Amino acid sequence: MRTVSFLDLQTADLEVGTTYECGEGGALRGEPINRLLVVGNRGGIRPRNIRDSYGNAVPGRIAYIALFVTGLVPEWPDRYDTETQTLIYYGDNRKPGKDILHTSRRGNIALKNAFESATADRAGVAPFFVFERVSGSRDVMFLGCAVPGSRHVPPREDLTVEWNVSGGQLFRNYRGVFTVLGCQSISRSWINDLQVGLGAGLSAPHEWMDWIRA
Template sequence: MNRIVPQDLIPGKVYPAGTDSSSHFANEPLSRLFRFGDGLRGLGNQGGIRRSMVEGRDGAPREEAFTVILDTGKQSEWRNEYDPTSGILVYYGDNQTPGKDFRDTKQRGNETFLKYFDRAYSVEESHHAPFFYFERVGNNDVRYVGIALPYVEGMTRDEVLRRQQFHHQGAGASYENLVARFTVLPLAVSGEWLVDLKTGIIGGPNEPEAWRAFRDDRSIISSDDDALDDPAVEDFSRPPRLHEGARMTMYRLSQSRFQESLLRRSSCCELCGLAVRELLVASHILPWAHSDDRQKDDPDNGLVLCDMHDGLFDKGFISFDEEGRILLTSRLDANSLRLVGIREDMTIRMWPGREVYMRHHRARFEDPLG
């Protein structure tokens, strides 16, 4: 079979429709763009949301290789909106049928949105597939805008993907549809990576660093703006640039995984025994900012404390010796100790792995009374 590598996708570049008068499908620009050889299928429908599935992995779960979303500008009851300044795309799902479950659509667009927004906001390991966002230009041509990430920094899953009721003017009845908010990265994509996605290759040399950062840590990275001034530039080697807030995104994802791990080990405050989950904190012993990648996720580098005792530990009012006995500072008098529920005979469990980190904490702990 013939190996066909699709064209590279360049932000801002317009991809024209074909000129074959005998076939409408052959002229359709997205069908022409995402054409693969070696028996691999491309995009097989004409809708605004088009899925392409991973092929060639016998026995593996059926997953999307990627999804193409197109703003046709033709929906009168709701219109997609893209703000290039903020990078936020508001894009509507594919249900417009009154009396029908909003997920039950021919091309499964809403179902795909639910799957990948849920995965983007989950700490569980799972398959992620990019969304490629295009806009219709003129009658049939399309412009590639960038990779649409099913995630917005500072917003919750329920804020970025909402179910909303609409009124179908023609039918005179209501229906439900999804309203999604994506973060769009104006990122160039090589045709070789599209082939990798179709054949299930994850993390290969053709994968853009910005996509890898999102997939691994939900870090939001953009390619260098200068590379996008000329839409004909096809340079995939420029270094990525970290968006403001990406560090906090990495922290939130790391902390979420860390917390789930520690709360599975201990369901109450290790110092006082409080078992109200909403009042428990998975605290790093060696602070996250001072930890390397392994230490950030190492359960030995953590302990579960209630809000009050976590604050005391974090600010150096208490620490623990090599046997797990509490250490106190002179900054807390007897009355303060009583008010915060601290006794001098309190202990936590200690083991060699935890003690390695606790030494760092004790080194920053002042004036122990022991």
Template sequence: MDKVIQFESLKDSDLIKGATYKGGRIPNLSSEPISKLLPVGNQSGIRFSGSSLSPKLIVLYTTFKDNDWPDELISNKVIYYGDNKSPGKEIHDLPGNQVLRSIFNNFYLKKEYPLILLFSKGLAGFDRIFHGVLKPGYNGLNEMEDLIAVWKTKKEERFQNYKAVFTILPTEIVKRKDIESLIK
């Protein structure tokens, strides 16, 4: 059975691959656990600490249930769609897509990337599951294949969003002290 971290323990908890982080009991965003675990917001799929051009820490959150933008987890491969999910904005108008562009630019130009963490919706309420630490790209893909601007039509309008591919690293635990030192 996977480990369960109670809402009251979140601020001191390590991140454990496969663990469920319990949400609070109040039926609003104050019960959302990711923002209690990490210095990121409590909304959107792409949450980050620092600027969108130079984030220190990134959380990718998914429900794995969006049929229009089907995020996937296949073994250690993650396919993740950006934040521009409806017409009316350009691909980089949303900070989350700026973060995706930044991740892959820095990865290919500087050979560096920030701490990237993947969470998904748990079974109940605001519960969240930690899936692991991500690295940009995937074995066998090149820079023309791991971050792609894709087109979609909705409400008779065409618009673009990102499709990004990541690798889940074999890291089983991210220690609280390492997260705190990274943020400082």
């Protein structure tokens, strides 16, 4: 299994099964997903907005979204079935006290919008880059590029709202069903193109383009 050091993350490709090391002695500022994709170092759903020619975020336009599977919250059991290429992922509203859409980094809003766009205009959907925590560390492994929906689930059932209770308080969260595409590598060129709104260019994996056009 290949490992990429923290110092090399900013220029690294994303390769399925590869481990990306944390830095800064395991401190939060050395979190590898942010170093790879500039999406912040907190939260399970981390959108990155498209940037304009001045480097400013373009409101409402998402370049890509990182999904972080920690396996640390038994009440919300994210899981990936490699045989069916199906990922079950729960939203960021995992504790009571907030509305389902009022989550950090607007993760649940990005999730909701992606599933809605997938049934209307796939060209407006951003890819989801899925990472899993490596046991006992802040290192992460890349699982693949995912898209909303699955051929195993009816379209209107791929994003559902589930209720939970904690401390006597009821609250809601999303449960999303994704398909992990067959592409084994995401090039740094495509990541860079996505950041400026050119995700359908020559650098895009053919599996992604096939899904967009389907």
